[in-house]
Amino acid sequence: MKQMTNVLVALVALVLSRAAMPADPDPLKLLLDSRDACKKITNYTCTCTKREFLRGKLRKMEVMFLKFRQKPLSIYAKWIGKEHKGREAIYVRGKNGGKVVGHEYLGPLNISVTMDVRGSQAKRNARRPITEVGMINAMRAFIRHVEMGKQNRECRLQYMGMETLDGRPVHVIVRILEKGPDYPAYLTFLYIDKERLLPVKCVGYDWDYKLLWVYTNADLKLNVGLTDKDFDPGNKEYHYPYRPKFGFPKLF
Numbered sequence: 001m002k003q004m005t006n007v008l009v010a011l012v013a014l015v016l017s018r019a020a021m022p023a024d025p026d027p028l029k030l031l032l033d034s035r036d037a038c039k040k041i042t043n044y045t046c047t048c049t050k051r052e053f054l055r056g057k058l059r060k061m062e063v064m065f066l067k068f069r070q071k072p073l074s075i076y077a078k079w080i081g082k083e084h085k086g087r088e089a090i091y092v093r094g095k096n097g098g099k100v101v102g103h104e105y106l107g108p109l110n111i112s113v114t115m116d117v118r119g120s121q122a123k124r125n126a127r128r129p130i131t132e133v134g135m136i137n138a139m140r141a142f143i144r145h146v147e148m149g150k151q152n153r154e155c156r157l158q159y160m161g162m163e164t165l166d167g168r169p170v171h172v173i174v175r176i177l178e179k180g181p182d183y184p185a186y187l188t189f190l191y192i193d194k195e196r197l198l199p200v201k202c203v204g205y206d207w208d209y210k211l212l213w214v215y216t217n218a219d220l221k222l223n224v225g226l227t228d229k230d231f232d233p234g235n236k237e238y239h240y241p242y243r244p245k246f247g248f249p250k251l252f
Contacts, residue, residue, distance in 0.1 A: 027159040027173045030192060031143050037197035038136035043069040043226040047080075051214045052127050058211060059083075067230050068134045074231040075133050078238075088238055091117070091130045092231045100130055101233050103240050110241050127213060135199055135217065142190060142202075145183060146175060154178035162194070165201060166218055169194040179207045196220075 045068075051061045063081030068074070072093045079087040089102035100122065102113045115121040117129045132141060149155025160172040170191040177183040185204035193200050198220065204212040233240045 024159045025171065027157045028146070030159070030171055030173060030197075031139070031146065031157075031190075034192050034197045034199060035136070035139040035143060038139050038199075041135065041198075041222050042071070043067075043224060044135075044220060044222045045224055045226075046217045046221070047219045048077075049081075049214070049216045049218075050126075051211075053206075053210065053212045054127060055124065061214075066133070067226055069226050069231065070134075070136065073131065073134075074226070075130055076231050077130075077133075086239065088240065089130065090231055090233055093131075101240075110239065112241050138199055138202065138215075141184075142175070142188070142199075145177065148182065149175075149177045152178075152180075154180065154183075160189075163191070165191055165193075168200075170200060185212050196222075 046066050048064045048066045049061055050064070052059050060083050061081065062079060062083045064077045065080050067076040074092045075090070077089045079085055084104070086105045087102065089100050090096075091100045096114070099114045099116055102115070104111050104113055113121075117131055122129060132138070146155055146157060150157075154177055156176040158174050158176075160174050163170055163172055170193055173190045173192065175188045175190070177186055177188075179186065186207040187205040187209070189201075189203045190199060191201035192198065199217070200220075201214075201216045203214050206212050229235055
């Protein structure tokens with residue numbers, strides 16, 4: 001851990017001292033281009049991984065199959081890794097009382113769960129509410145904090161070069177923010193697919209160089225024609241408990 005901290009400290013010093021090279025892409029333009037590329041994606045599926053620092057500890061990696069639709073904002077997630085395997089969650093803006101509808105396996109039991117988007121249960125499970133899931137929402141949030149930081153002269157944005165991720169070339173951008181209550185992280189690395197201009201990985205560290213999150217998107221399939229059925233708990237391809245009369249009550 002100490003060695004990793006020293007590496008990050010050295011990297012920050014390098015970023016702060018490095019002048020932009022003439023051939024480097026403008027990192028802000030790359031962000032805006034990525035946001036515009038995300039806007040063109042009406043729906044998609046992908047495999048997501050998530051590891052977050054929550055409630056004082058770094059959680060184990062979670063792997064999910066995700067379906068996302070922009071309008072109305074609709075999200076279906078199924079946990080396919082070791083952590084919470086079989087869990088499913090659905091959120092559709094304007095439906096289900098504005099709540100997340102899900103279920104969880106507890107041993108042999110399949111338990112229905114509903115929760116407020118920003119309630120205490122949701123905050124125990126993730127750093128961000130489900131309404132902020134999705135590439136377009138991630139890009140909007142990233143750019144919003146860049147703009148806020150630049151306005152306050154508290155942001156440094158730097159293009160770091162090209163890497164290869166899952167066999168595809170990606171741009172790497174680093175954002176450094178001064179400490180403040182409105183900023184999510186000190187050091188954030190964003191990886192943008194060179195061809196598609198879509199965000200495929202994001203890693204954040206706090207002001208003590210402690211890992212806050214790692215998010216990835218893989219196996220992206222774009223504009224696949226998702227319909228209301230894909231975001232319906234009654235979909236027979238899903239494994240929600242059948243409760244035709246009482247719906248999906250909040251049990252915990």
